[in-house]
Amino acid sequence: MATVEINELRKSFDDVETLHGISFSIPDGAFVALVGPSGCGKSTILRLVAGLEEITSGDIYIGDNIINDIEPKDRNIAMVFQNYALYPHLTVAQNMGFSLKLLKKSKVEIERAVKEAAEILGIGELLHRLPKQLSGGQRQRVAMGRAIVRQPQVFLFDEPLSNLDAKLRVQMRAELKALHRRLATTTIYVTHDQIEAMTMADIVVVMRDGNVEQVGRPLELYDKPVNQFVAGFIGSPAMGFLPATTKVGSNEMVFSDGQVLSKPTYATLDGGYIIGLRPEHIRLGGDGASFKATIEASEQTGSETMLVARLADQEITILLRERFDTPIGDVHAFVIDPTAVQVFDSKTGARLET
């Protein structure tokens, strides 16, 4: 086990810089998820930590050692790939024991380590099969087994669940989390699925265009996103955004259609802003400060109702914890809780404390 420290990390491919000076640190034994849209550089970071790509500038520490110029095999890491990367001509046991064989461990030792790992993952009876005789979930387990057997300081996961179907993904998510609890090995997990990141990680690193947008605990990102991008990326269904304006001294945020949201702290603000509304912070209601919105779509899941509505000429999502049957095109009144509303600078996108 070890800490991982990433310091001013830059990476260029043919003069195009894809990572622009990334820094963050991972405490010993933590489960960190790197999350962001595709092309944000999250997989590149993983590959740099693994040593599969060369660092352009900056440093990566595992424990107290700089590993920039150390060969992948000497970094004491294990990586699980999206397509599993199992050796097709080797059995499950041979796949799992591959690295130990290269370390010239004795047959008995390899067998014991493979058996142990297989037991943890519940694949004991598959040891003599070839990868092509396994299902997707089983292959995924073997890939993890191959990583566990090495007892590495750091686990690296590159979108390991993307090739599985939705149900299996939820199950493997729980298994992975349990595995981490049991082994307590420092883990870096790359995913484009923010739900995976939110549910599994101790720390989430949100990335965009080769920059780190925010590092924090999952709920911290949800409640206090640093900017509009993080606010929109974290949370499902996603936050809705409405442009609004206010003047110094006025408590009112005025939307483009003239509807007004008021809160005393708005008095210090002046100019154009973006109001962020979480779907669950909007309620049905007639009296009080209510907003009119036109229903454009409605999805009933039984326990909840998800509405897509047009408010102040913007599409927002509303999540009701109740059944609500409405024809498309109807106008309804909703109540917005002003204390839960987030305000972003319309130019920089940064969230303002209000």
Added chain:
Amino acid sequence: MSARARVRRTNFMLDILLFVICILLLTPLILLIANGFKTPQEMLVWPPTLFPKDPTLQNFHKVFTETPLLQWMFNSFAFAILSTIAIVSTSALAGYIIGKFPFRSINIIFVLFLATAIIPFEVYMIPLYFQVKALGLLNSIGGLLVGYLVMSFGIFLIRQNVIASIPDELLEAARIDGAGELWIFCYVVLPLLRGPLAALAVLAFFQAWTAFAWPIIVTTRKASFTIEVGLANFQSAYTIDLSLLSAASAAVMVPSVLAFVLLRRNFVEGIAASGMKD
């Protein structure tokens, strides 16, 4: 007529057609083998008999005792085996490198490899002959091998297979697992290329086994002839003894037919797999 009956009838017609084609293809072969067992008199009978009336082993006996047929077969065999080993190993290495380590200069080299395929061997046969002569390799297996060590199609075939069937992640996983590049090549890449390499081996073997133009100019002494050159020699040195030539040809066919039958599956699979994803 019901649809099923129609399908059955079509299948039956197809079977007949294929059977006829099969007979047409096999008849010369059967005739050749049969001729080996005929007396010189029966050879000249018209219409030719498909099965000899009075089979004799005389021709085979004569061929094996009066000509160095076994020596020629050995020469051909050694030449073909060595050429196969060389072509398979150069193609595997070059195809893997070109397929998995792409940088600009290697692509130029690859295009040059491919370009050699459009230059007919006859164009550089004579200059090559002078080189072999200067090296003192005339009348030797070494001399035969020059020009049969690398096959551009082989490099292409392996490159296609490497790109289609060996994912980068597999090599990366092996690197993280602690394998060196040579180790990866031998224990990860080669086992996965078994099919195409076997197909290439068959191709390479027959290319050398059936080579004629190059062996006939590189070998001048009877003892160093390959089988192809030796057979051609029957027609001049032993004039028109067709039964002898047939017996020799029939004897020569045995190893090559045997090899093809044994490797048939690999051969078809390997060729079919090239350029196709698993």
